Amino acid sequence: MLADLSFDEMKEYVKKIGLPTFRGEQIFDAIYSGKTLQEISNLPQSLKNIIEKDYPNYKIKGKFESKDGTKKYIIEYGDGNIVECVLMKYKYGYTLCLSTQVGCRMGCKFCASTLHGLARNLSAGEILGQVFLVNRDLGGSLKNRYITNLVLMGSGEPLDNFDNVVKFIDLISSKRGLNISQRNISLSTCGLVPEIYKLLEKDYNITLTISLHATLDEIRKTIMPIANRYKIEEIIKACKDYYQRTNRRVYFEYTLIKGVNDSDEDINRLAKLLKGFSFHVNIIPLNNVKERSLISPTRLEAYKFAEKLKEKGLSATVRRTMGEDIEGACGQLRNKIISKESK
């Protein structure tokens, strides 16, 4: 698929089919502008026929707008698989939350993305496609980029699709591409320790975010199967090493679930665990997923939890909720569509 190619690889591709370099530039620019093959005006039909089988055929299948302005897009790939991505408008620009896999195999108990398991990985170009299509939908193009920030926090576990995700980061931050600053990219993981070290070796300037959600391994195991493989302590050690190497503050996501991870002892344990490096804790009140029986705290309870963390000297805030009326949390909308289609 042509969206998987870097600018240099695209030039190689056109060379191989006997075309001059400028054709590669035209194709590359069209893909990065989110155009369909039909919409490209400067390519002859004969050439379009040749590249058609390789040209991206992802498209926006649906769009839902929340009262707060958050937009949720359903992206459909050539094989009929769908993922969702969420666009949030902030003062400084737009942040797009991207999916890295179709579904997920991590099995977290509170997460809708994992309800149907993993269908397949997305290629680098398919992840890029989400950015191209949404940027285009905002009226943008390669030269006119509206999206300033990216978070790999949609469906999927980015580090479970390591090679495609690093290729995506290389391409999206490339000068000849959309040139999104690595500093404006966050990668969220449930904590695959060996892959955190592999990521560290890449020396990116991206922000590492860890979905922690518990302070005891025994509790973490009840909500996150990955906790059977890696201990909280190993994850924190990897984060400290990541911080040492990159000097980038590490973020922790802590989805608050009533009666599971919201006690005063949790606060004490968090304070102890996170001692000694630069971090920030985002408290997320659990978004209800109707297939799951876990209980959400009130927003007030979440604020109280964050306040207590702050009293302990920790940097913590409650995550703003956006797009609740359009089922903005991870995998919720795809789940709804799949469940409807299978009825």
Ligand code: SAH
């Ligand atoms: N697999 C990655 C990225 C996707 S999830 C990870 O685990 O980090 C993005 C964030 O949303 C994670 O912190 C995840 O735990 C959280 N999340 C998923 N479902 C949620 C729900 N129902 N309520 C609140 N947070 C949720």
